[in-house]
Amino acid sequence: MISLAHSAGCRVEFLFELKNNKVHSSFFLSKGKASELQIYCKKSCVELVIFSEPLSPIQQRNLTLFLKCRVIDRVALILDIFANRARTKEGKLQVELAQLKYLSTRLVRGWSHLERQRGGIGLRGPGETQLETDRRLIAKRVRRLNDQLVRFSDQCRNRRKSRKKRGAYNVSLVGYTNSGKSTLFNVFTKADVYAANQLFATLDTTTRRVFLEGQNYFVLSDTVGFIKDLPHTLIESFKATLSEAVNADLLIHVIDRSDCFWEQKFKDVIEVLKEVGTQNIPIINMFNKIDLIGGEPGVRHDQYGRIQDVYVSAQKKNGIDLLKKAISEQKDLREKWYYPADGSVSCEPQGAEGNDYLEENYSPKRESLF
Numbered sequence: 001m002i003s004l005a006h007s008a009g010c011r012v013e014f015l016f017e018l019k020n021n022k023v024h025s026s027f028f029l030s031k032g033k034a035s036e037l038q039i040y041c042k043k044s045c046v047e048l049v050i051f052s053e054p055l056s057p058i059q060q061r062n063l064t065l066f067l068k069c070r071v072i073d074r075v076a077l078i079l080d081i082f083a084n085r086a087r088t089k090e091g092k093l094q095v096e097l098a099q100l101k102y103l104s105t106r107l108v109r110g111w112s113h114l115e116r117q118r119g120g121i122g123l124r125g126p127g128e129t130q131l132e133t134d135r136r137l138i139a140k141r142v143r144r145l146n147d148q149l150v151r152f153s154d155q156c157r158n159r160r161k162s163r164k165k166r167g168a169y170n171v172s173l174v175g176y177t178n179s180g181k182s183t184l185f186n187v188f189t190k191a192d193v194y195a196a197n198q199l200f201a202t203l204d205t206t207t208r209r210v211f212l213e214g215q216n217y218f219v220l221s222d223t224v225g226f227i228k229d230l231p232h233t234l235i236e237s238f239k240a241t242l243s244e245a246v247n248a249d250l251l252i253h254v255i256d257r258s259d260c261f262w263e264q265k266f267k268d269v270i271e272v273l274k275e276v277g278t279q280n281i282p283i284i285n286m287f288n289k290i291d292l293i294g295g296e297p298g299v300r301h302d303q304y305g306r307i308q309d310v311y312v313s314a315q316k317k318n319g320i321d322l323l324k325k326a327i328s329e330q331k332d333l334r335e336k337w338y339y340p341a342d343g344s345v346s347c348e349p350q351g352a353e354g355n356d357y358l359e360e361n362y363s364p365k366r367e368s369l370f
Helices: 002-007 031-044 057-067 074-085 089-103 127-165 181-189 232-237 239-246 262-276 320-337
Strands: 048-051 070-073 170-175 206-211 217-222 250-256 283-288 298-301 307-311
Touching (some): 048 074, 057 070, 170 239, 181 250, 239 262, 307 320
Parallel strands (some): 048 070, 170 217, 170 250, 250 283, 283 307
């Protein structure tokens, strides 16, 4: 949570922790804890209070009035970071869609001065009418954004079909935010994708071709980083971006091995990957930043003799050849054992909602390898 606040440009004055899990409907906190927090806010002269748990619109409004400063929750903080990081038109549309969905239930705060406060002739304001008008405008804008994102999704799907026809092997980088995905992408592709030691430095998907030995190559995609309890509005809005991972032939799970909480973050990423539908895609675990813990490049094989884990340092470019070898091994395995039952591969989108999934038929021999 502190890292998120720093990424948004905040200076953290104090950390207020609660041991009681009971949630109060009015202030989220108990009355006593809310009064204690108010004293801390006055002493530190804070302008913003950030809650690590989601707040209801009523709780957010009550806390703002009680603490006499802005109050936001974790979802609003992540949305603010995403708004600052988005660069492409598609990324900005996705962030705006998530923001509108989040704000649609909180209009009562923004338009509270138009609510009906008193009765009498000439004193009945247009409050509720204005709120309904604003909701209709937001709903109209959301539909327009969804239509534009559908067109972007169609364009991405057409590009993937074109790559499939050329026999391209698609590899996507996935992992917790700030684990080193963009740095690895730049090392592989010699690109100039923005990479920094901060959360959500990359929001927009970038795809480049990476050559192996001879004319052998694969297509590498850098995707948005994950985080624990990623808001569902963001997952829904970033479906077009996450589709690169859903339709990949291979996933490279980039893990910050120097992080003392890497095991929990590893589990969080796996949960998000399951949620977006990548359970059946082969994964190579790439443990990054081993130079910070005094580690050496190396690999670990699974029970079938294939490379499962790779230990590298993308910043120092140590162990990159081992990762290329692991990717080449998976690519050769796919080309060698890929026997469709009917002699063809279906690449058409599946599902009523237009989600992109590749339907592949495997022989019993191929299935035994996974």
